[in-house]
Amino acid sequence: MPKESSGLSLDGQGLPLWLSLELTYRCPLKCTWCNNPLNFDDYAQSELTTDEWKRVLREARELGTLQLGFTGGEPLLRDDLEELVAYADELGLYTNLITSGIGLTDERMGALKKAGLKHVQLSLQSMRQPLTDELVGAKAHALKLEAARIIKAHDFPMVLNMPVFRQNIADVDAMIAWAADLGIEYMELANIQYYNWALLNRDELMPSLEQVREIEALVNRWREKLGDTMTIYFVIPDYYEGRPKACMNGWGAIHLTVAPDGVAMPCQEARVIPGLEFESVRDKSLAWLWHESPLFRKYRGLDWLPEPCSSCSEKDKDFGGCRCQAFLLTGNATNTDPACSKSPQHHLVTEAVRSVAQPIRFRKPLIMRTPRAVSTAFMD
């Protein structure tokens, strides 16, 4: 998911310092805020092989990559995860596992530790078993708590990631208390961002401005109380403050994502933008994809920026915001991100926030991330 809070503000000197490998879109969960493509099920047959992933890792290291995230889908569903972690670690990459915790056994955690894994990010949605299980569409709560225990037992540094939305926002306080008790060093309260499944379900998932402000105050109280023992990442989401996020630290600036089928992208959502040419590591070298491909050059740097961005004093800070969001909300990926108050289409965002606060409105059911929950056949 595009990160607003990776704590990263550095000049990559044109190198893909940060690599995300989406090993698979297969997942035992059905989260309604998932950022995977709506047609995720179509990728199951075209996943890269172990040798192909190793070539990606090798080429990325040669290009200057330092940080590596194994993500998905659920990366634990790949039987070769340990082998890929070991290979990446040998190359000198800092390996992060981003997991739902489902499928994480004591044995597997030990094998991953031995392979050189450095860090685990675990997602947890609430502190109440019936709520978590309802939200993710599976009996997952108990497994997630057990996964947290296993991760700590193996002495991994751990980021506990709580995706925050209206249905679980009341659990933030209890979750922080639980995490502090368990000795978790980092907690990320990730306000969900509206792409793919989350965008389909946006009207139901989006909290009100008041709720977001309450959480901000709560987080500040906890930060004061916990001091250095835990770092809590939380930023007010872009929909509420009129400032766009510096999405991915700029398009093709430091982030490189490889999808299960080998397509290289500047972010995990880029495939929602029509008219771009998506090419795979199966056909092209990573160096060419990063440095030369039309996709990565399309919005790299600041020269392409439209007005009001190109004459804006903050363009070095936010790079015009998120291209995917600009497309999804305005129909044109080259527009200023409408999350910006200076965008002529900013009303699209403010109206969305206002509409969820109406006391009486039609409440839609949540669309679970399952094959055939939606048809994408006519979207082209």
Added chain:
Amino acid sequence: MDTAISIDNVCPRLAPHYVFRWEASQDAYILLYPEGLIKLNPSAGEILKRCNGERSVSDIIAELQAAFPGKDAEIAEGAHAFVTVARGKGWLRV
């Protein structure tokens, strides 16, 4: 000068789970940790290289002064400042 005295006597070491190493492609020492990375400037790299939990800050300063002669005051001041900042950021523990 209480803080300077107390810092001189502590033996800082890299926080667990942080990886510190030379990175040729950056021509610099780097620090890698969950969800982040820092490119260190040359003096920070020289200090951090010596933070093994056994050398005190004054040992480290003495070593650096021997290795880079003629900048004694600058080195002492820089090392104090760096250790304070690095502790605050959670890179170093004592």
